Amino acid sequence: MRIPAVSLRPLAFGLALAGAAFAAQAQEKVVFATNWKAQAGHGGFYQALVDGTYKKYGLDVDIQQGGPMVNNRPMLPAGKVDFLMAGNLLQSFDNVKNGVPTVVVAAIFQKDPQAMFAHPGQGYDTFKDLTKAPVAFIGKDGQFSFWQWMKSDHGFKDSQLKPYTFNVGPFLANKKSIQQGYAISEPLSIKAQAGFDPVVHLLADHGFSTYATTIETRADLIKTKPETVRKFVEASIVGWNNYLYGDNKAANELMAKTNPDATPAALQGSTELIKKMGIVDSGDALTKGIGAMDEARVKDFYDKMVKAGLYKPGEIDLSKVVSTQFVNKGVGVDVRKKLTGK
Secondary structure, eight states: OOOOGGGHHHHHHHHHHHHHHHHHHHSEEEEEEOSSSOOGGGHHHHHHHHTSHHHHTTEEEEEEOOBTTBOOGGGTTTTSOSEEEOOOHHHHHHHHHTTOOEEEEEEEESSOOEEEEEOTTSSOOSTGGGGGOSOEEEOHHHHTTHHHHHHHHHOOOGGGEEEOOSOSHHHHHOTTOEEEEETTTHHHHHHHHHSSOOEEEEGGGGTOOOOEEEEEEEHHHHHHOHHHHHHHHHHHHHHHHHHHHSOOHHHHHHHHHHOTTOOHHHHHHHHHHHHHTTSSSSTTHHHHOTBOOOHHHHHHHHHHHHHTTSSOTTOSOGGGTBOOTTSSSOTTHHHHHHHHOO
């Protein structure tokens, strides 16, 4: 018996609705928290959100930004968020030391953007030259972290120290001074306020071998939901390739909406600095993919921090700090080649 074609339409419509409902159910809810307000250094995550990469991986991602009045770090071990954008490995060492069950599963920044700035034309062309500066503006956290390494490995002295209050005014007023800062942001503000490009010495280029802008998750999530971890890490990696080398307009618009201080000029300028200095895409990341990590490098950094007096030998079980099971697979390399031709 022949069935009129019109009678199939309700069935087809019902199947379409069912398919749409199934697709919606297939999206796994994931909460990702950052450690500061939205900015270019977070760009790849917002890119993966706006261009649908997370959804293609079956994830419904909620990005919760941090800030001066928001501390997202305890939210991870408490189970309030699934993934955390952390700083450098010092925080991860401290977690293991204190028995906090979190693990680094990717390192988006191959180079920590922490840097020292100097005025041009003042004899500070090399990193060693900075040891002669009469004044070094360093914040409290820096004094008890990278400054200790600068002393132990490069000969800086506490007599140079002056407190840095995240105001470039004192640095600008003293041409012989040097100052800490982020290499992907402060040069822009210094140029805007004073009209010159500062001399920038990236600590990473002088042996400060930590990874930065890491992705942390809970150890139990790695055991119980490894596919969720894999999908989030890989989607984020693809997002970073598209942000750096593709059309990032929508991501920048979302970050500017989320954080009004992230102006178009600041976002564009920071992104250019990230690419110029190889903050994200350099070293192992060029062949193994963005997010790459090397356990030997983690140990190298730990040994330097032991020498600097931040930890005792053997105090940290390094096997609990990072997991390389979700990186080093070349994810995203094809995306970069497609977008750049190399």
